[in-house]
Amino acid sequence: MGARHSMAITQLIYYSQPFGFDDAMLNGILLQARRNNAHDGLTGALIVRRDLYLQLLEGPEQAIAATFAAIKRDNRHLAVKALVQDSVAARLFPDWSMRDDPAQSWLWTEPEVGDGALERAGAAALREVFARVAASPTA
Numbered sequence: 001m002g003a004r005h006s007m008a009i010t011q012l013i014y015y016s017q018p019f020g021f022d023d024a025m026l027n028g029i030l031l032q033a034r035r036n037n038a039h040d041g042l043t044g045a046l047i048v049r050r051d052l053y054l055q056l057l058e059g060p061e062q063a064i065a066a067t068f069a070a071i072k073r074d075n076r077h078l079a080v081k082a083l084v085q086d087s088v089a090a091r092l093f094p095d096w097s098m099r100d101d102p103a104q105s106w107l108w109t110e111p112e113v114g115d116g117a118l119e120r121a122g123a124a125a126l127r128e129v130f131a132r133v134a135a136s137p138t139a
């Protein structure tokens with residue numbers, strides 16, 4: 001109980017471009033992410049499309065920093081770019097060591113993403129994407 005209240009939550013949203021994308025690779029990433037995150041007190045969600053990983057990670061600041069450093073070095077994706085990093089009052093995905101969702105039709109399109117739409121979107125719109133995912137049933 002105590003830890004839940006004494007520990008500030010850092011929220012990180014980043015995006016990247018899958019490199020050599022397929023189901024086996026995605027399953028490997030998710031297995032690793034879930035095992036590590038459960039151990040590190042991290043939760044979050046990964047939105048997946050052939051052109052895009054869009055991930056929200058939330059948890060203690062040090063664990064976020066260490067995990068994001070590893071993620072940036074990972075050669076299963078390219079062009080890793082942080083979009084939001086902030087302190088938040090509560091987790092969006094408290095019950096998910098890493099939820100995974102295919103990109104829905106309402107997300108920015110592949111051409112829009114290629115044209116930098118995510119970098120122009122702003123923190124509120126990016127958080128809204130994940131709030132919408134959190135509110136929807138899993139596929």
Ligand SMILES: Cc1cc2nc3c(=O)[nH]c(=O)nc-3n(C[C@H](O)[C@H](O)[C@H](O)COP(=O)(O)O)c2cc1C
Nearest residue numbers: 029032033036037053067070071072074076077098
């Ligand atoms: C799109 C993507 C998302 C990832 N998400 C996470 C994550 O949430 N947590 C995590 O620990 N590793 C994640 N990884 C894997 C890390 O990049 C790295 O391979 C892993 O943390 C190394 O773990 P290990 O030292 O236990 O092998 C992700 C990798 C990719 C490509």
